[in-house]
Amino acid sequence: MMYTGVLTKMKTEFTNPINYFLIFENDFLNINQLLDRKIKISFIKYECLNCHLDKPIYRQGFCKECFFETPRAGDWVMRPELSKAHLGEEDRDLEFEKEMQLQxxxxxxxxxxxxxxxxxxxxxxxxxxxxxxxxxxxxxxxxxxxxxxxxxxxxxxxxxxxxxxxxxxxxxxxxxxxxxxxxxxxxxxxxxxxxxxxxxxxxxxxxLSFPVLQFPDKIKSLNLDKTHEYEGVLKGIKGQYLIFEDGTVFNVRGSEGYVVKLIINLNI
Structure with missing residues (x-):
């Protein structure tokens, strides 16, 4: 089975254990069903979550230019104490900031x-x-x-x-x-x-309980900028991390804006 799409953080359902889904434009994957399967992840290109151009991702799935322009990456997102919508003061887009902050x-x-x-x-x-x-x-x-x-x-x-x-x-x-x-x-x-x-x-x-068959003793982080292709047997999902049998862990949310190809081996 092969899937291609831009990574965004996995959607979840509060079940026991947590259910995880990877959503692509024309497809979705229930990641829990891939436990004990071999998965090959290949980096194809970037796609900024704001401008959708093939530009290197800077932070939070955005290229550098968009990171400093989109209201979705304003300083108040990471530092809530900087919120100003309750004062009627704009940071980047007051209507968006009111919607997000005044709730x-x-x-x-x-x-x-x-x-x-x-x-x-x-x-x-x-x-x-x-x-x-x-x-x-x-x-x-x-x-x-x-x-x-x-x-x-x-x-x-x-x-x-x-x-x-x-x-x-x-x-x-x-x-x-x-x-x-x-x-x-x-x-x-x-x-x-x-x-x-x-x-x-x-x-x-x-x-909360997470779908993990085997926790790693030692871990190594998969960085798609350095390693464009990786293959391993999926042993668990916790937080926004995929955990593989060899101790490799992959932060899906930390790789938002990366376009990948996933090949699932259903025989393993």
Whole structure:
């Protein structure tokens, strides 16, 4: 079986285990069904997710020019505390920024390698946790806009990490944590402006399970700019990573905007 298309982050379904799908323009693949199959990945060209031209990808699936122009890559995306739509101030496209920023956001704790604090739109729960490979997560605060979520995250990251160690995540070197207790520990550090939005009731900790047959002991990252062709037996999917039998891991989301050809060997 052969498929060709531009990579975008895998779509997911919150099932047990998580269901993963790779979406191409005229096709889609249920990646779970490819476990224990040999897959050949070949790089063909680039296709910027904004201008759709064959230009080297700079960040987040965009060429360099588009990265600094598209509202989908504004500074507020990675740094929510820089959001200004609630003030009526434009960064790159005020209407787009209002649509994205002026909606309910969640500040959460997730455990994918160690406990981290993060921010996402409420509509992205639990997708955000799945993408980070978190095996457990809990909501702390629900606010009406991205700015308030951002200033809460800035305050809390002085007391808990805001990063995921992806190597620990894909090797499953994880420890369960009482996230409700962590939530209560961090409550005093929430900014006064955000305290009214703290989720006072006992939050439900969400547990997630990923389709992995074998976790690697040592890992090597597949970079399509350096290795244009790779073949291996798929052993798992976690976060946005494909995990192969030889310890190779491939970050699908980190390769957005790359056009690839996939050949699936159904006999293995």
């Amino acid at each position: 309910p956001h969640i500040v959460y704790l997730a455990n994918s390698s160690d406990v981290k604090v993060g921010v996402t739109r409420k509509a992205q729960i639990p997708t955000r946790w799945i993408d980070q490979g978190a095996h457990e997560a809990i909501e702390i605060v629900e606010v009406p806009n991205r700015y308030l979520a951002g200033i809460a995250e800035v305050a809390l990251k002085n007391h808990v990490s805001d990063k995921t160690n992806w190597r620990k995540m894909v090797t499953n070197k994880i420890v369960d944590v009482d996230l409700e207790a962590e939530k209560e520990r961090l409550a005093p550090y929430i900014p006064e402006e955000v305290k009214p939005y703290f989720i006072q009731s006992k939050s439900k900790e969400i547990n």
